[in-house]
Amino acid sequence: MSIHEYHFKTYFKFNLIVICFFISTTCYSQNQYKIQGIITEENTTNKLIGANIYNVNNKKGSSTNINGRYIIDATNGLNTLIFSFIGYKTDTIEINIISDTIINRMLKKEFNNLSEIKLKSNSSSVKSIQSSVIQLEVDKVNKLPSLFGETDILKSIQLLPGIQSGSEGSTGFYVRGGGPDQNLILIDGIPIYNSSHLLGFFSIFNNDIIENITLTKGGFPARFGGRLSSVLEINTKNGNLKKWKVNAGIGLISGKITLEGPIIKDETSIIVSARRTWIDLLKKPIANLLEKNALTDNEENKIEGSYYFYDLNTKINHKISKKSNLYITIYSGEDNFNSKIFEDKTTEWQSRGTPYQTKSYGYTKFGLTWKNLASSARWEFNYNEKLKTITSIFFSSYKFLNNTKSDYDWTEINLNNNDTTYNGYYNSDYLYSCGIYDLSLQIEFNYKLNKNHLIKFGNSITNTTFSPGFQNVFKDAPEHENYPNAKLDTTILFLRKAKPLNTIIYLENIININTKLSTNIGVHYNLYQINKSNYNSFQPRLSTRYLINKNSSVKISYAKMNQNIHLLTNSTIGLPNDIWVPSTSFVKPQKSNQFGLGYYININNGQFGKWLDFNKHNFEFSIELYMKKMKNLISYSEGNSIFESGFSQWEDRVELNGKGETKGVEFLLQKNTGKWTGWIGYTLSKSTRKFQNINLGNEYPYKFDRRHDLSFINNYKIKKNIILTSTFVYGTGNSINIPSDQYLIPSHNGFIQILNYNSRNSYQIKPYHRLDIGCSFIKQKTWGERSWIISIYNIYNRKNPFFIFFENQSISENNLGINKLKPSQVSLFPIIPSIRYNLKF
Template sequence: MNSFFKIFVLFLFTNSCFAQQLHKISGYVLDFESGTTLIGANIVDSNSGRGATTNIDGYYSLYVDEGTTFVVCSFIGYSMDTLFISAKNDVEYNFELKINSLDIGEITVNDERLNIESLRTSTISVSKEEIREIPQLLGEMDIIKAIQLLPGIQSGNEGASGFYVRGGGPDQNLILFDGAPIYNSSHLLGFFSTFNESAVNSIQIIKGGFPAEFGGRLSSILNITGREGNMKKWKFNGGIGVISGSLCVEGPLKKDTTSVILSLRRTWIDQVSKPIIKLARNSFDFGDSDADGNYYFYDLNFKLFHKVSASDQISFSFYSGSDNFSGLVTEETNGVGSDYNWYYYGSSNYGLIWGNIISSFRWRHLFSDRLFLNTSIIYSKYSFENKILSTSQTTEEYLDLTSSNWSSLYDYSYESGIEDIGVKFNFIYDFRIDHQFNFGGSYTKHHFSPSFIDLTSDWGENTDTIMTFSNQKTPGEFFIYFEDQYSISDRLSSNLGLHYSIYHENSKLYHSLQPRFSLRYLLNENSSIKLSYATMQQNIHLLTNSSYGLPNDIWVPATRDVPPQRSQQLVCGYNVSFNENKYETSIELYYKRMQDLITYSEGSNILGTNFTSWEDRVDLSGLGEAQGIELFFKKNKGLLTGWIGYTLSKSIRQFKGINLGREYPYKFDRPHDLSIVSSYKINKAIDISLTWVYGSGNSITLPRQQYLIVSQYGIQEYYEYGEKNSYRMQPYHRLDFGLNYKKLKDWGEKTWTFSIYNVYNRRNPFFIYFQDSANNNIDFIKAKQVSLFPIIPTLRYAFKF
């Protein structure tokens, strides 16, 4: 190890001897109109061809040769800005780009040259412009559904917002919003994501070759940055759709210094559904009882941004979102006994409430033009609550005018959740043109409450049962990392990183040293090959019984008996662009192994057969393996833009106690997954888009035989299931259409969006169940497939001023 270190240091410094005279240009890329930072903007030196991209704080640094050169800055939806510079010293310069979204001419959705040059494999930045043009379910722009159209990223079931990356589970995705983790990223049982587009600035997804900065998940990092408020003037925008509406207000508290943004989205499905419920209540005979229900969700985003000085910026971001379902069933009856009359009244209130609260405080500090620090204090809470309160009152009135009363009570409450508080330091140090060091650390304290049950029941004479059950845990997670972006030659660059984490739960410690590396070799100006390797460790698990996005999935920590899950992933890729970067193609091959996965034991679920700990209800030491080829073809420029993504993959699992220990296909193993996304700009006001997706059917386990267990105590029927997940549901495919009509008005801009989800009304499988049927007095069992969304046309109106 010592020798290796010496060689490494020698290698590091030798290269500097040959460095030419260079000067550094650094600064922020800003929106000219609002003064907000632009993340993922491209900055290219026209002389040397060197390029850089603004980081998550909108900051860039680029080395240029001494002398005169043009530095070009571009960003999707904005006009390019060019800096003419005669470089003699290091320079700080902030680019300010102007929006060109209503230009008549061709549009450019990305400068893919930097994808060729980038060291990162399996990393895709998706712009809001691109997402906005994709037709969406019920017209709601949905970030998670949009990234499901990328190769290697799959949806679970129809409509579900959870996503599955390269054969991994939904828990293996680290979803960050302004640096804070979000544990439940969906609303409405998984059909909509929690991200309100008006509060989002940038979206980046990393599927492999993970930077050393990130850890704690095996399969992907979805890094979403919230928007900062307009620094120049007050702005309003909003939208009205079929099931929800949103409003966003932003502006400067102090011009060019302090800004604020507040956005709110709320569904009005509770209002829309009232007539449906009324119709249902009128149409069905509920007898002596009555029932009512209500559901809504909301998102609230708030962000305060303040430039303290030229080298210090602070921001405070807050998000709160929640789903609320409530129901009420009442029953009122009476009757006549032999010598008495009786009256009964009972009511049952049901409630399901789940949601996230997150906030982060960030401080960006420039120590010098070479050293940049981003400090974050984060808080994240996810909770799920299920309440049932049933009461009843019975009265008997006897003929002798005496009476008796008795009542009953059933008060049940189930809660589960996770709460994090942590701090993180990220340093970027431009050591030299050929070395950029990224390093830092983080500590997070988790508070897991996998299941808290409180039950009180009283059936008359006295309180029968008071029961509480809880198994809270408070583990801590610490990590440090170091990463060197090293340009070995003009063509060959590497990224070498180490991520070291310590996780403790009570007295149990888990150490993990996770090496990461990426290599990129430029074959020529327009093509490169890349190789990356990453080991990851995840200290939390998600126990899930279903894939419907039900909030009853519970987050649980690694413990003494349940070790963290681990993975190793190898990726190699080839990127090429042609026709002056008008087209880009990439192919990536990946192989991922996963160890120490957990799942519910066969027959177990969240409650178990009794009030034992969740640790007694899981199968440990599961293995997973995923491999695949991802093809990506993208047209970046012109009136017609879009991409085709195709994935050929295989994902398996193996647990000792599941499927008799034999390996089986992962539930969301999808051998073929194809997405075609296109957008055509008809004129400066109208653009249309088409999206077609195809995926192999999900793997499910079906019963093959039914048999009886007969004894003197009775006869019970059981099913014999075939190999686990050996049956594939029908393939999923769907065509969506969207049309955007924008018009500038005196007061601002309005946009009408018309979209058709599932244009040819494909009945895609949601789930399958079996039902006894009869035909000509012959009983038989029929399999029934339930589909969710038929053709759905929607209209949405948006405005901004």
């Protein structure tokens, strides 16, 4: 029996024992009545998260979880229940309770009260046990001003404290000093390894199919693991069980459409959402622009080029019974860039007094493709009011391909006698490929021991395949005395195929110790196996909340995290040629320890002067302090990258056992009611790295060590159907490595240029700041809703640094021609107006 077979058999036996135990205990523990159910939006059946349920009789309250489910205590006899949620009509019912009961309710949206842009429902951040958790509402994100009118959840996340963008317009995000590989991104529980389109300027997530977004950046519950910095959960809509609906939109660079409706009414629904760019339809203007400005000034060269990306989301929701649901999710997305340069030119030259003419013709073709495929089947089953299980199987893959092919022919003619002296050709083919594939099975248990004690337990087993990163290089040219033989046919293997096995077991205890003190204490165990190497890791987790009063609380958290995969990054601008590599016997898993302390308060009573009444204008304020220490980080060694020549494996090109430390304080002030809403977020932080063979072994600033980071989000309701929005961001410039001195040493060929560098990342580029404004015009029609969204990106045309490069500048000193390096800044996006039109019916 192989070790994989042994682990699968043990896995199933263990789960069977756990299920039998919980069923047997719940059969004898029903001493009080419970009401449970799901709260959804009327007509759409989208689950409402954070909806409130109140029992008038026993004065007990509850709220829905991320799946829209709730459980509340009930008394024997008549009970009055009140269901409420911001932006929806309150629903009150009376019901006679004589046993445990399931009650599902649908709340109707109030169209005459446009919802505000906000992060969380009132008081949730104060009363919840978990710290450093933020939820974004998609409908509100869609109203923010955006680049090219393409609203993007990842760019919206960058507006929150503790989260930084990588570069201008990029969707890459860095959480509390961590790297981009240290963020676990989940769509319906499926891990996504590449989350960007268009070289990082847009994310792969289509807002129209997203139901809710939750970001955890500290105090991680035991159920999460595999990354050091954050967990981003994106849950998609379930589809309308009542009727068919359409949501469509068209913008400057893309269009999208979403269809949802019942396959079997009240039983099975489907939702399909597609998005595609128009860029390839505009390929001729783009090609003309490239031909004139970008690649060559030779009029005999012609360029063809095209680019597009698409996303396709599908989700099926089937009600097996009142206690059981099946969800099937499929996501497919791809970026495809192709260009072809044609050459047909004639050149004249001389050799030893003889004139020659060379006619050459041919082409170079360049292709770049990267794509994601993700799918899952999730079965939820409620055995009773105490025990719920979720069983999932998922597949996730990411693949990157880069191909360059050249084919040229030329003829050499002696102009003295018009004889053809040489017929030549040149063929070359370059292919780079890599990929990563996950296949996983997992089961979760939620067991309510009593009204003050909830146990969450689960395990999973994942087989990951790292597809070889290789470069195929082929060249062919004939022999000639003036043209040396250039034949080459080889494969450079950068990463050998690897199939590690990852097993996880976790346990969470969520306990209300008394009315003020609650805690979530747990442990996450991970066994990682690759070849003959085993890595065991016990990761304790703790989150504790103390209610000072009903409007304020203090929280403390600790989390130890392990990460078994690494990302080797060649660029910071979102290029997809980054490569995922596994931990091996030579490269250890990354580890971190993170501590957090926070204070949270709701300001909803009192008055400040005559103009600010807190009874009408609710504010939420939080301050969080954190410290995170990391070890076993890796980075390319000095002068190395994936494209360096040589035949060495990736393990020979990296620096190992790096250390990182980050600490900071985050402030967040929110206003969630009234005509004016929004938030202000500010982060003061420091992030460093340390490698033995980098910067002489001394600590140096992390590239994205951003000391100050500020965001100011405004939402003003001019009328009930007109909303004005604005976004202002400011951030300290990135730290980069540039030469401090240039030395010119005379030689027989002129001068040799020597560059001297100070400590690594000692230069800080200019600060980044930008103001965007937008306006949404929304009108309800008898057939649905239409909206126009107009926005202006970078309204004062700030030239923010995208990157810094150096060019040689020729000067004359003492009658000597000398080249000096001159730094230059590249800025990407000037002021950009945009417009988008949306329909819902």
